[in-house]
Structures are given as structure tokens and as C-alpha cells.
Amino acid sequence: MTGPLAGVRIVEFDGLGPVTLAGMVLADMGAEVLRLKRPAGAALAFDEVGGAILHRSRAAVEVDLKSAADLEAVRGLIGAADVLIEGFRPGVMERLGLGPDACQALNPRLVYGRVTGWGQTGPLADQVGHDLNYLGLTGALHAMGGADRPPPPPLNLIADYGGGAMMLVSGVLAGVIAARAGGRGQVVDAAMTDGVGVLSSLFHALGARGLWSSAREANLLDGGAPFYRCYACRDGGFIAVAALEPRFFAALLTGLEIDAAEVNQYDRDSWPTLQAHFEGLFATRDRDAWAAHFAGTEACVTPVLTFAEARTYPQATARQAFTPDGAPAPAPRFDGAAAVPARATALSLAAATAAWSPG
Structure with missing residues (x-):
């Protein structure tokens, strides 16, 4: 070596x-x-x-x-x-x-x-x-x-x-x-x-500022936010949504054909309703169809791959992220x-x- x-x-x-x-x-x-x-x-x-x-x-x-x-x-x-x-x-x-x-x-x-x-x-x-x-x-x-x-x-x-x-x-x-x-x-x-x-330093820092709750699925990065979590698709696959910043969130709404004027991204009281809406929408198409739909946008939407799929994904292939024998x-x-x-x-x-x- x-x-x-x-x-x-x-x-x-x-x-x-x-x-x-x-x-x-x-x-x-x-x-x-x-x-x-x-x-x-x-x-x-x-x-x-x-x-x-x-x-x-x-x-x-x-x-x-x-x-x-x-x-x-x-x-x-x-x-x-x-x-x-x-x-x-x-x-x-x-x-x-x-x-x-x-x-x-x-x-x-x-x-x-x-x-x-x-x-x-x-x-x-x-x-x-x-x-x-x-x-x-x-x-x-x-x-x-x-x-x-x-x-x-x-x-x-x-x-x-x-x-x-x-x-x-x-x-x-x-x-x-x-x-x-x-x-x-x-x-x-x-x-x-x-x-x-x-x-875990980030989460201790957020907690010290009152920005992190000990309740699960109640925070920005633990699945509590509807714009930072995974959703099931029609074919049983999953899509990862990570539209944290307002600009990226706007791109997500555009892709889902949701009027941005009707949504306040950081209104926590509205998160459960928005999550349910997202769940319904993502369940209408297959995983790869959603991935193709959002490709090239700033919505931060990507497919959730299996280990086997990860080895042949175009980004991994371009970077030779796996050896010829799959390691x-x-x-x-x-x-x-x-x-x-x-x-x-x-x-x-x-x-x-x-x-x-x-x-």
C-alpha cells in the first residue's frame, strides 16, 4: 500500500x-x-x-x-x-x-x-x-x-x-x-x-439553548420536522427529504405542487398536518420516479438505497467508491x-x- x-x-x-x-x-x-x-x-x-x-x-x-x-x-x-x-x-x-x-x-x-x-x-x-x-x-x-x-x-x-x-x-x-x-x-x-x-456535541449545544427536546420525533433533525425525514413510496421504497433551509423547502413545495403561501415552514403546530400531507403525496409514486422528479432541483430529495443499490449508484460509480469486488x-x-x-x-x-x- x-x-x-x-x-x-x-x-x-x-x-x-x-x-x-x-x-x-x-x-x-x-x-x-x-x-x-x-x-x-x-x-x-x-x-x-x-x-x-x-x-x-x-x-x-x-x-x-x-x-x-x-x-x-x-x-x-x-x-x-x-x-x-x-x-x-x-x-x-x-x-x-x-x-x-x-x-x-x-x-x-x-x-x-x-x-x-x-x-x-x-x-x-x-x-x-x-x-x-x-x-x-x-x-x-x-x-x-x-x-x-x-x-x-x-x-x-x-x-x-x-x-x-x-x-x-x-x-x-x-x-x-x-x-x-x-x-x-x-x-x-x-x-x-x-x-x-x-x-453528540451539536445536540448538547442545541439543548443548552432550549432548542432540543428530549422527546423523540419532536425536533428539527430527529424526524419531527416534516421536511427532514423519510417517506414511504408507492412501491415500498423510501425517499429522503432534507429541505432544511427556506430556499430548499421552497423547491420541495414547488416539486410537490404546494402553494408556498399556504405553508409556514417553522410553525411547529402545523408540522403533523404537513407531514400527513407529504405522506399522502409521496405514496402516489414509486421511489425512483420521485428521485427522477426532483433530480437537478434544490429540494434535497434523494432515494434511500439498499447496500446493493449503493454500489452501482451513478455518484458512487463516478467516484469509484467501491472496488471491483464490491468492497x-x-x-x-x-x-x-x-x-x-x-x-x-x-x-x-x-x-x-x-x-x-x-x-
Whole structure:
């Protein structure tokens, strides 16, 4: 791989969720990543769920962390690395003798990246959980979904990947810059709950100004506004409407043949009636017919695509947003970086050690 992180060496301790995605993103940016994984016979049911996509661009090295010889080899790799990333529960790496203090004693410049749901400290630090649990304690989950039903699981994009993986990546990159400037490594404690809190900053800011209610479907950006939500179409597909600004709202009304003089966009009392009117109108045509109808206008109306449809949508095709085998292409993009990521490979521990040994 080529990219801005070329020459940066990263040891990734294999795990589910955010570490795997973080390893992929860093490898896509050009870092040389070694993914240390359990021996094949000891692999857990979900270990290889990432497959060719989430495990791309880097080599997988089988390691038995119960083996003294393998542990010693891993220490050698860490000594030659710029970054270590792991997502075990607090204390696991320390019990292996691979905690931050031990690893930075081997390599003072090492950036030690850790990601967990609750963080390394606090009363929940040792508690198990998953994306939905972490998200539930941030306030963000409560704000999602319809007013008359429980909040829906919003995939695992927000806590695992937004608050976890992306915050881990940004922390690691900051640590690498600091290590190169000052010669000392950093310990990055990326807690998914902390990260989602940062991602939710806008809503905390709106709430502080009295502009956000804790009631679901009662706000500008949570489906409460009839001009910022999705609607069902005649064929069972959906259309996304995001006409927030008055100019865009006017274009929406024009496209729906509604007299703008009869509508006050920000009159909240009229929102339920306007939403019902929009629902009736959008139900009269198929999704793609509405998309074509609004194409080229400023109404901010677009189709809601399936994953399969997204891969062949003209915008994605023009930007080569997916690789020829259908995987998402690396993002963000950099001049001179490879557009197509490398495939996942396998490497023996001995070969990895030899490749990373000085000289």
C-alpha cells in the first residue's frame, strides 16, 4: 500500500468491532499493519466475520499468547512498532505482560491505542457490553426513532465505529505526530461512550439553548420536522427529504405542487398536518420516479438505497467508491495513494519477526 502513513508500523491485536475497522482504515492509509490473531484451532465463532473486507490491506499472523516463545516474539514486534492497538477488556493486556508500561519500556516512542466500550476507568470499566449498551448510556440512542416505539438499534455504526474506531484512529494519529515531535509515545484511551458524547456535541449545544427536546420525533433533525425525514413510496421504497433551509423547502413545495403561501415552514403546530400531507403525496409514486422528479432541483430529495443499490449508484460509480469486488474503497482519499486496497494476507510469526528485525 501507498499513502500518508507509509513507513508507520502497527501491531493490531485482533478483535471484534472497532479495532478491526481501525486497523483497516490505518492500513488503507498506507501503514504496515500486522494483525495478530488466535491460532486457527482456537478461533472464536465471530473472529473472521470481517473477512476479505475488514481484514484487507494487512497481514494476519497467528499467535498463541499462552506460549512464552510467541509472547517473546510479540514483544520483539512491539519493540519495532510505532503503534499498538487493542480492544480487550481492561487488565487483559497487563496480565499478559503487554500493558502500556511494559510495552513503552521496550519502546518509549510507542503509541499505545486502546478502545473499549466504557473506557479504562470508572465503575463500568470491567462490565461487558455491546454497541447498543454503550450507545444507550450516551443519550444518543434515546433521541432516535419514532415517538411511539422503543429506539431502534441503529446498526453498530455509532458507538462501535464512530465513537470507537474513528476516535481510536484520530487518537493514534495524534499520538504518532506527538511521538515524532517529542520522542515519547502516548497511551490513547478511546471509550465508545466518550466518543459518542463528542459526536453528540451539536445536540448538547442545541439543548443548552432550549432548542432540543428530549422527546423523540419532536425536533428539527430527529424526524419531527416534516421536511427532514423519510417517506414511504408507492412501491415500498423510501425517499429522503432534507429541505432544511427556506430556499430548499421552497423547491420541495414547488416539486410537490404546494402553494408556498399556504405553508409556514417553522410553525411547529402545523408540522403533523404537513407531514400527513407529504405522506399522502409521496405514496402516489414509486421511489425512483420521485428521485427522477426532483433530480437537478434544490429540494434535497434523494432515494434511500439498499447496500446493493449503493454500489452501482451513478455518484458512487463516478467516484469509484467501491472496488471491483464490491468492497467500499478507502476513504478519505489522498493524492498518490492506492485507490484499490491490498488483499488480506497470511504471514508466519517467524517471517513477521524477521521482516521487522533491525538491519
